Amino acid sequence: MKIDFHYQFKTLAGKVIPEHPDEVDPKDKNKITKKYPPFTLKKLCVSVLLNTGTDEIVCPQCKHQIKKPLQLEGEEKAKRFMLATKIYNGDGLVDIDDEQIKLLKKLIGKDYPALTVGQAWQILDPHEAEENKK
Numbered sequence: 001m002k003i004d005f006h007y008q009f010k011t012l013a014g015k016v017i018p019e020h021p022d023e024v025d026p027k028d029k030n031k032i033t034k035k036y037p038p039f040t041l042k043k044l045c046v047s048v049l050l051n052t053g054t055d056e057i058v059c060p061q062c063k064h065q066i067k068k069p070l071q072l073e074g075e076e077k078a079k080r081f082m083l084a085t086k087i088y089n090g091d092g093l094v095d096i097d098d099e100q101i102k103l104l105k106k107l108i109g110k111d112y113p114a115l116t117v118g119q120a121w122q123i124l125d126p127h128e129a130e131e132n133k134k
Contacts, residue, residue, distance in 0.1 A: 005042035049084035
């Protein structure tokens, strides 16, 4: 399936979300000193693929949930790297398969808020998003 990874995330009101909040001059709050580019699906997907991620486990002694880094095999890391490279270097639409879409949805859904997950899933898997609306 061809995916447009240049999609820019938006607030519910339709305003484009930047990668980071704009930086303002501490002396003049009306003056922006650094403006960041829009947060895109490309940036999100490359990031989740290259980060190892964490697993939540329950501490046997205190019963609190703690996060520990995932232990990925070399083959899985290489697969993620190759997909990240394909997305990063892609211009316009990038062709990815169902397995790659499932991986991206899983990784995005694990660590991002509903606003990001909902939009990402609508772009990555529009047929499933349409089914969930019913």
